[in-house]
Amino acid sequence: MQQAGLQLVPGRECGDCVACCKRLEIVDPLLTKPANVLCKHCTGHGCGIYDARPSACRDWFCHWRVDGNLPDSMRPDKCGVLFSFEREDSPRTIFESFFIVGRSMNDDRSVFDVPPVATFLQTWTQDGAGIVPIYRVWKTGVKSLMYPEGPLAHAIEYPATTPYGSFVVEALGWRARYSEFLGSLGFVPKFWC
Numbered sequence: 001m002q003q004a005g006l007q008l009v010p011g012r013e014c015g016d017c018v019a020c021c022k023r024l025e026i027v028d029p030l031l032t033k034p035a036n037v038l039c040k041h042c043t044g045h046g047c048g049i050y051d052a053r054p055s056a057c058r059d060w061f062c063h064w065r066v067d068g069n070l071p072d073s074m075r076p077d078k079c080g081v082l083f084s085f086e087r088e089d090s091p092r093t094i095f096e097s098f099f100i101v102g103r104s105m106n107d108d109r110s111v112f113d114v115p116p117v118a119t120f121l122q123t124w125t126q127d128g129a130g131i132v133p134i135y136r137v138w139k140t141g142v143k144s145l146m147y148p149e150g151p152l153a154h155a156i157e158y159p160a161t162t163p164y165g166s167f168v169v170e171a172l173g174w175r176a177r178y179s180e181f182l183g184s185l186g187f188v189p190k191f192w193c
C-alpha cells in the first residue's frame with residue numbers, strides 16, 4: 001500500500017498528535033512496527049528521532065494535513081479516526097486505484113457515526129458529489145468499502161453486465177468524475193472493464 005502524493009496544507013502542523021505513530025503498521029529498513037502499537041521513538045508529543053526518521057514516516061501525511069477543507073476538529077487524535085488518501089499498487093477493484101481510508105483509533109465502529117466524522121463522511125458521499133471511494137477500518141483490521149456501496153458500487157465496477165440497470169447512468173457519471181480526478185493527480189485507474 002502506498003499513499004497518494006498530495007500537497008500539504010500551508011501552515012498546518014501536527015501539534016501534539018501522534019496518531020499515525022501508533023495506528024499504522026510501519027515496514028521500513030530503519031523501522032518495523034505493528035499497527036496499534038506506539039512507536040518506540042515517540043515521545044508522546046512528537047518524534048524523538050525527527051531528523052533521522054525513516055522515509056516511511058517522512059513521506060506520509062494524513063488526510064487532515066493535505067485537505068484544507070477539514071476543520072481542526074478532524075485532526076485524528078481529536079476526531080478518533082485516522083483518515084488518509086491511499087492507493088494500491090495492484091488494485092483488486094477500481095476503487096482501490098485511489099481512495100480514502102479511515103482507521104478507527106480505538107477499534108470502535110460507532111466513531112464513524114457521530115460528528116465530526118459523520119459530518120465529514122456525509123459531505124464526501126452526498127448524492128452527486130462523491131468522487132473518491134471511502135473505506136473504513138476498525139477492530140478487524142480489514143478495510144471495508146463504505147462508499148460507494150450496494151447496487152451503485154456494482155454498477156460502477158460492471159456497467160455492461162450489472163443487473164442494477166437503473167444505476168448505470170449514475171455509475172458512468174461516477175466513473176467519469178473519478179477518472180478525471182485521478183488524471184488531475186497523474187494517476188490512471190488500473191481496473192477498468
Ligand code: SF4
Nearest residue numbers: 014017018019020062
Ligand atoms: S495523524 Fe496526521 S496530524 Fe497526526 S501526527 Fe500523523 S500526520 Fe500529523
Ligand code: SF4
Nearest residue numbers: 021039041042047057
Ligand atoms: S519514527 Fe518518529 S515519525 Fe516514525 S512512527 Fe516513530 S515516532 Fe512516529
